[in-house]
Amino acid sequence: MNTLRKSLLVFPIAxxxxxxxxxxxxxxxxxxxxxxIQLAINSSISNFNKxxxxxxxxxxxxxxxxxxxxxxxxxxxxxxxFIVFMKEKMPTFKVENVRSFAENDIxxxxxxxxxxxxxxxxxxxxxxxNDGKITEHWDVVAEYKKDVEPALYTAGPDxxxxxxxxxxxxxxxxxxxxYTTWDNMDASAAQKYLAENFVQHNxxxxxxxxxxxxxxxxxxxxxxxxxYEVQIDISKIIVxxxxxxxxxxxxxxxxxxAVTDILRFDENYKIVEHWDGLQAIPTDNSNPRxxxx
Numbered sequence: 001m002n003t004l005r006k007s008l009l010v011f012p013i014a015x016x017x018x019x020x021x022x023x024x025x026x027x028x029x030x031x032x033x034x035x036x037i038q039l040a041i042n043s044s045i046s047n048f049n050k051x052x053x054x055x056x057x058x059x060x061x062x063x064x065x066x067x068x069x070x071x072x073x074x075x076x077x078x079x080x081x082f083i084v085f086m087k088e089k090m091p092t093f094k095v096e097n098v099r100s101f102a103e104n105d106i107x108x109x110x111x112x113x114x115x116x117x118x119x120x121x122x123x124x125x126x127x128x129x130n131d132g133k134i135t136e137h138w139d140v141v142a143e144y145k146k147d148v149e150p151a152l153y154t155a156g157p158d159x160x161x162x163x164x165x166x167x168x169x170x171x172x173x174x175x176x177x178x179y180t181t182w183d184n185m186d187a188s189a190a191q192k193y194l195a196e197n198f199v200q201h202n203x204x205x206x207x208x209x210x211x212x213x214x215x216x217x218x219x220x221x222x223x224x225x226x227x228y229e230v231q232i233d234i235s236k237i238i239v240x241x242x243x244x245x246x247x248x249x250x251x252x253x254x255x256x257x258a259v260t261d262i263l264r265f266d267e268n269y270k271i272v273e274h275w276d277g278l279q280a281i282p283t284d285n286s287n288p289r290x291x292x293x
Contacts (some may be wrong), residue, residue: 025153033102036129040107049094051087053080061133068138070285076190092116097106098154101245103238105129108245119150124260124277132180140260144275148203156273163242171237174244174263183232185224187217195270202276235293256281258291
């Protein structure tokens with residue numbers, strides 16, 4: 001990706017956060033963000049664990065709810081229909097929150113989805129919250145691979161909401177790492193930003209079963225030399241405590257994916273841990289809303 005296009009993509013992100021004051025970067029999570037996280041978690045529990053259609057408007061804005069999920073519909077009635085379907089066809093389905101992130105009016109939750117008591121997938125749900133109600137939703141749902149220990153996908157520490165790390169430094173490093181590594185297939189950023197004790201939670205990115213820094217550098221180098229090309233378009237980046245989370249579209253010659261990447265930083269601003277979800281965007285998507293933007 002050329003420098004101009006990168007700048008144009010980052011510019012809307014900067015505008016989106018331009019009205020927010022970063023003077024309190026080293027302080028804990030704001031009260032509004034705490035409430036927004038709890039709203040998102042409670043909505044998920046009500047919708048998917050309790051499968052309650054009666055309480056749906058306690059969490060969603062009836063007039064403003066926008067749904068970006070492929071084949072979904074705006075408004076709550078589409079979600080009501082899915083809850084009714086789950087009650088009948090998937091009564092044991094439930095979700096369990098693992099980590100939650102928030103900045104400004106955006107919330108991201110990382111959750112494990114269970115069916116008949118078995119972990120089947122990890123979900124990354126992005127929400128926009130306005131006036132105490134969810135007004136917009138995107139998601140990336142990644143199915144677990146067979147013969148892979150489910151804990152690999154989500155293991156690791158929780159968010160340190162009181163981290164003293166500088167949010168804008170984390171944001172800058174995360175963007176540079178993400179664009180350089182994956183848009184350019186250039187391993188130099190991985191060499192520069194990954195900690196020596198880096199842990200990889202994407203089983204597809206393991207090399208000979210290894211999840212360390214060298215394995216990821218070798219993977220990126222191999223992809224770059226093989227001529228593999230991808231276009232990365234970032235729609236959102238939020239920073240919470242010692243974590244950065246990115247929502248992006250990944251397009252190569254064969255398919256387009258919705259992607260969520262989560263990066264944990266250590267005290268030296270090195271990326272020490274990585275989680276992600278990737279989901280193919282169906283070509284027969286009936287939802288006119290973009291699944292990522």
